[in-house]
Amino acid sequence: MNDSNYYIHETSIVDNDVKIGDNTKIWHFSHIQSGAVIGANCSLGQNVNISNNVTLGDGVKVQNNVSIYEGVTIEDYVFCGPSCVFTNDLTPRSRYPKNHKYLSTVIRHDATLGANCTIVCGHEIGHHATIAAGAVVTCDVKPHALMAGVPAKQIGWVCECGQVLDLVENGRYICPDCGRLYSKENNCLSTRLE
Numbered sequence: 041m042n043d044s045n046y047y048i049h050e051t052s053i054v055d056n057d058v059k060i061g062d063n064t065k066i067w068h069f070s071h072i073q074s075g076a077v078i079g080a081n082c083s084l085g086q087n088v089n090i091s092n093n094v095t096l097g098d099g100v101k102v103q104n105n106v107s108i109y110e111g112v113t114i115e116d117y118v119f120c121g122p123s124c125v126f127t128n129d130l131t132p133r134s135r136y137p138k139n140h141k142y143l144s145t146v147i148r149h150d151a152t153l154g155a156n157c158t159i160v161c162g163h164e165i166g167h168h169a170t171i172a173a174g175a176v177v178t179c180d181v182k183p184h185a186l187m188a189g190v191p192a193k194q195i196g197w198v199c200e201c202g203q204v205l206d207l208v209e210n211g212r213y214i215c216p217d218c219g220r221l222y223s224k225e226n227n228c229l230s231t232r233l234e
Contacts, residue, residue: 061098079116092140097149111142111161118147121155121173128161148183152202157192170198184222184229197222197229205229 046060052070054060061080066072070088078090079098089107090096096108097116104122108114111128128142143162147153151165154173165171166183175192186196186204197205199215199222208214211224222229 085122103155109142110140112145112147114147115149115151115167117150119152121153121157123156124153125156125158126161127159130161150200168198168200170202182228197224 045062046064048054048066049068051068052066054066054072055074057074058072059077061078061082063080064078064082066084068086070084070086072078072090073092075093076090077095079096079100081098082096082100084090084102085104087105088102091108091110093110094108094112096114097118099117100114100120102108102120106120106124107126109126109128112126126145128145129138130143145159145161146164148165148167150168152170153159154171154175156174157171158176159165159171160176160178163177163180165177165181166185168184169181170186171177171181171192172186172188175188176190177187178191181187182194184197185194186198187193188195197213199205199218199220201215201218201220203215203217205213205222206216213222213224213229214220
């Protein structure tokens with residue numbers, strides 16, 4: 041571990057060769073495994089497991105009972121809701137381990153993963169996307185997309201602030217909370233209008 045200013049509850053275990061950023065808090069009964077990198081200002085709730093070689097960016101919030109497995113990368117300011125699930129192997133067998141050859145999963149900055157959702161490995165969740173509680177993601181997710189269901193389907197768009205956007209007209213959207221305006225181009229929410 042490095043000598044940063046962070047908090048680790050006495051019931052948690054942090055293995056050797058772990059980097060933890062300033063002002064990060066790791067709560068009860070969590071385990072951080074070798075090779076993990078955790079950014080600054082993160083909060084890891086009770087019973088969180090961060091596996092070998094996982095990277096979390098700055099400002100990440102991981103709620104209770106989440107295991108983030110090798111092969112998963114989480115960028116800055118991602119919210120992982122309680123008991124959300126990550127996988128790293130599409131064809132697991134106890135008898136035939138993969139020996140650290142796992143599929144990559146990337147969660148882009150400012151995304152939200154709802155409680156009990158499942159992120160099947162090998163996919164990318166776009167920045168500012170929201171995955172609804174209980175959804176099962178089996179494909180890549182566009183930036184700002186709102187995904188729900190089993191398997192998850194896109195049901196709308198979300199603002200930078202997290203609110204579901206309202207359609208104004210002709211591919212233009214507005215946030216009912218903060219008033220940000222967006223336009224849709226090539227089936228992607230790619231432009232924020234000032």
